[in-house]
Amino acid sequence: MAKPTVPRMKLGSQGLEVSAQGLGCMGMSANYGPAKPDDDMLALLRHAFAAGVTLLDTSDAYGPFTNELLLGKALQGGLLATGGAGVQVATKFGVKFTEAPPGWEFCGSPAYVRQACEASLRRLGVDCIDLYYQHRIDTRLPIEITISLLKKLVGEGKIKYVxxxxxxxxxxxxxxxxxxxxAVQLEWSLWTRDSEEEIIPTCRELGIGIVAYSPLGRGFFGSGAKSADNFSERDIRKNLPRFQAENLEHNQRIFERVNEMATRKGCTPSQLALAWVHHQGPDVCPIPGTTKMDNFDSNLAALALRLTPEEMAELESYAAADAVKGFRTYNAANTWMSSDTPPLESFKGE
Structure with a gap:
């Protein structure tokens, strides 16, 4: 297969331009097992940039902090160009680590957000963050208060886009x-489609770009139930309902049907699942993560895969909501499902 050309896309309607496929960097440092060697990950980042992938996704929560430091090493070491056709770094704030159980809370207070932004700038070694996300919503605080501070940070030149x-x-x-x-970042894949009813239409109505994380079902569409065989004790997927034994055995049927279709198409099941996300529209940028160059190259090849409306419908029938067993995460409080905040007019705090 010829090396794919990575097209560019407008993410949102404020002028941000990125590669049509990004790279999720979390697994390089956290959550999917032990952190990988820096030298290997720096080589992968250099390889991704040379291939035309410029949107790099991280967070201060990954590690915590070590993933931003890794990207900072690549940026400061001259492995990645910035500005113009260079990389666009997206990072996040909002998961504040605490000494009290469970060890973290969601925080959107202006003082904390400013502190978090300054710390991310230092770790990344940049003067301005291209895209700064609120990682999770602080439901104790009106969203207007947090966004007002982010608006100030844009005015100060510390961040470009929110x-x-x-x-x-x-x-x-x-x-x-x-x-x-x-941009709004959300989990969207062939087997995670709950945002399609209300959130995605809202983004499109408002001209907001959509960034799809875990577009390969947290690796499930790479090898199905076998993917769980290699989970380490530090892999968060061990606790996700969809990867629990009984659910996983049921969900394996979805993988087998996707795999059969991939065989007919002459591609891998992961490429087919990723192509499905790409076909959702020109406002969608998936950010599959990997720590292996072979997997990165395979993911990039999904850009060249074309699906007919009939094939899209067939794929969707395999992973309809009633066909998937287990919630997508272990705690609904970590999702948009509980992210409404108090009305501004009733708030008596800061």
Whole structure:
């Protein structure tokens, strides 16, 4: 297969331009097992940039902090160009680590957000963050208060564009009324489609770009149930309902049907699942993560895969909501499902 050309796309309606496929960097440092060697990950980042992938997704919560430091090493070491046709770094704030159990809380207070932004700038070694997401919504605080501070940071030149992650439709609308939201990041894949009913239409109505994380079902569409065989004790997927034994055995049937179709198409099941996300529209940028160059190259090849409307419908029938067993995450409080915030007029706090 010829090396694919990575097209460019407008993400949102405020002027941000990125590669049509990004790279999720979380697994390089956290959550999917032990952190990988820096030298290997720096080589992968250099390889991705040379291939034309310029949107790099990280967060201060990954590690915590070590993933931003890794990207900072690549940026400061001259492995990645910035500005113009260079990389666009997207990072996040909002998961504040605490000494009290469970060890973290969601925080959107202005003082904390400013502190978090300054710390991310230092770790990344940049003067300005291209896209700064609120990683999770602080449901104790009106969203308008957090976004007003982000608007100030834009005015100060510390961030260029504002994003939200795992936000409800009402939260997105209220935030966008204070300052334009450029992108909403959400989990979207062949077997995770709950945002299609309300959140995605809201983004499209408001001209907000959509960034799809875990477009390969957290690796499930790479090898199905076998993917769980290699989970380490530090892999968060061990606790996700969809990867529990009984659910996984049921969900394996979905993988087998996708795999059969991939065989007919002459591609891998992961490429087919990723191509399905790409076919959702020109406003959607998936950010599959990997720590292996072979997997990165395979993911990139999905850009060249074409699906007919009939094939799209066939794929969707395999992974209809009633066919998938297990919730997509272990705690609904970590999702948009609980992200509504108090009305501004009733808030008596800061």
């Amino acid at each position: 994003g939200l992650s795992e936000a409800s439709a009402s939260t997105i609308r209220r935030a966008h009324a204070v300052h334009p939201i450029t």
